[in-house]
Structure formats: C-alpha cells, structure tokens
Amino acid sequence: MQHRSALDKVRHLGSTHSGAEHWWSERLTAIALVPLSLWFVYSAIGLTGADLAEFKAWIGLYGNPVLLILFIFCMFHHGHLGVQVVIEDYVHNEQVKFLAIISTKFVAVLFGTASAFAVLQLTFRI
Amino acid sequence: MASENRPLSPHLQVYRPQITSILSIIHRLTGVTLAAGALLFACWILAATYGEDAFAFAQRMLGSWFGQLVLLGFTFALFYHLGNGIRHLAWDAGWGFEMDKLRVSGWIVVLFSLLMTCVTFIAAYTAAGGT
Ligand code: HEM
Numbered sequence: 190m191q192h193r194s195a196l197d198k199v200r201h202l203g204s205t206h207s208g209a210e211h212w213w214s215e216r217l218t219a220i221a222l223v224p225l226s227l228w229f230v231y232s233a234i235g236l237t238g239a240d241l242a243e244f245k246a247w248i249g250l251y252g253n254p255v256l257l258i259l260f261i262f263c264m265f266h267h268g269h270l271g272v273q274v275v276i277e278d279y280v281h282n283e284q285v286k287f288l289a290i291i292s293t294k295f296v297a298v299l300f301g302t303a304s305a306f307a308v309l310q311l312t313f314r315i
Numbered sequence: 316m317a318s319e320n321r322p323l324s325p326h327l328q329v330y331r332p333q334i335t336s337i338l339s340i341i342h343r344l345t346g347v348t349l350a351a352g353a354l355l356f357a358c359w360i361l362a363a364t365y366g367e368d369a370f371a372f373a374q375r376m377l378g379s380w381f382g383q384l385v386l387l388g389f390t391f392a393l394f395y396h397l398g399n400g401i402r403h404l405a406w407d408a409g410w411g412f413e414m415d416k417l418r419v420s421g422w423i424v425v426l427f428s429l430l431m432t433c434v435t436f437i438a439a440y441t442a443a444g445g446t
Pocket of ligand 1: 215268350
C-alpha cells in the first residue's frame, strides 16, 4: 500500500507555498527562545517593582541590551510564524486569511522594531 | 481535485479528548497567549522610554492584583509552552513518539510548568521584599 499521496495531487494545495523555510525558522527561533526566555524571566523577577533608574541600570549592564534585542527578535519572529499557522488552520475564507496574515506580520514587525529601538534608546540615552 | 472546499484541520467536534490532544491544544492556546504577551512586553519597555511617570504607571499596573493575575497566566503559559516546545523539538528529531513515552513526557511538562510558575512567583515576591 502506498502511504504517500502522488505529487501531482498535492502540488499547489499548500497554504503558504513556502512551508520548509517557515517550519525551519519556527524551530530555530524556538531553540533560541529556550535560553533567552529563561534569562528574561530570571531578569524580570529581579525587576519586580523597579523604578526607571533601576530599570535603566539593569539594561545598561554588560550583555543585557544584546540579549534583550535577540529575545525581542526571536519572540516576535517565532510568535508571528506561529500565529500564521493558527490563522491558516481556522480561517477558511481566502481574503480574510490573507488580510489576517498580513496584519499579523505588520503588527509583529512594528512592535518588534519599536521594542528593539526602545532598548537602544534606554541604553544610550542618559 | 477541487482546492476550494478541502477539509482543513482540525475537526475538534469528532475528536475524543485525550491527554495527548488536550496537551496539544494547550500548546496552541499558550502560543497565542504568549504572542499577546509579546505586545504587552512591548508596551512595558516603550513605557520606559516615555519617562519616569509612564514607567512607574506600567510597573504599578503590573503590580496590581489584576496585573499579577495576568502575569501569573503569562508565566504559566511560557513555562508550559517552553516545556512542551522542547517535547515538540524532540519529536522533530525523531525521539519520543511512542504512546507510552508521549504520556510520560506530557505529564512531566505539566508538572514542570506548575512547579516553575510557583518558583517564579515565590522568587518575585521575595525580590519585592514580601509586599
Ligand atoms: C517566548 C515567546 C513565544 C511565543 C510568543 C510563542 C508563540 C507560538 C505560537 C503562536 C505558536 C503556534 C501554535 C500552534 O501552531 O499551535 C508556537 C508554536 C511552537 N512553539 Fe512557541 N512561542 C514562544 C516560545 C517558545 C519556546 C521557548 C519554545 C521552546 C522550545 C517554543 C516552541 C514552539 C514549537 C516547537 C512550536 C510548533 C508547534 C507545532 O508544530 O504545532 N515556543 N509558538
């Protein structure tokens, strides 16, 4: 018995048309997020109730701005790829699906860029 | 083959809940929750660029009982999703896809996420000086 569908039957039926790259990016960012998110939770515990001066002092510590920006990049990249899969699974109307995926990407890039820029601003402005 | 009315996953109505399927849908729920949490994270760090008062306000909101409840949810979501995400990566590498291993690793993830959520909150209360 043949367990795989014939190639000519499945061609053009994919929902993203770029599955492998999407899948791989989702895994790579997931791997990176294991240490990054643990580091962030550990740091956030220390920032409980901190005021702005304490927060800036923490951001200014050696290595923290780079780790924060990596965390931001991986979190928004991984998150938006993940939400895209969820949309593809549940939204069946092609137009709505297209708009929802585009909006997800725009929101992720906007909030991700704004967050990363905020880190730079808090690092370099006294 | 018509590409218009193809069935799309998943068909929850016809699926009997099992430990494996419940853990799977929680992975999805926590993933979407964390994506929302990423937006909250952005607001928090942006508040710091607006100055002392804005950041103090953000910190006060997060420290309120409602803010703490939200953070409790995000903390659990993160640890669950992280633990189960490692489970996913193991499957991708070809490990642990047998039924008995699936059940054991699933329960380990549940215990891990509950435990780490407690540890995080105890540590945060300690860091805040018991307030
Ligand atoms: C920190 C912020 C994170 C966010 C915002 C996030 C978000 C998401 C979302 C929305 C999904 C899609 C869920 C689905 O398709 O059912 C997803 C899937 C996934 N996440 Fe995360 N995630 C985060 C952290 C992590 C971490 C730390 C790991 C660690 C291993 C991880 C591993 C995975 C994996 C393997 C998948 C694919 C699951 C599948 O194939 O169905 N994620 N994530």
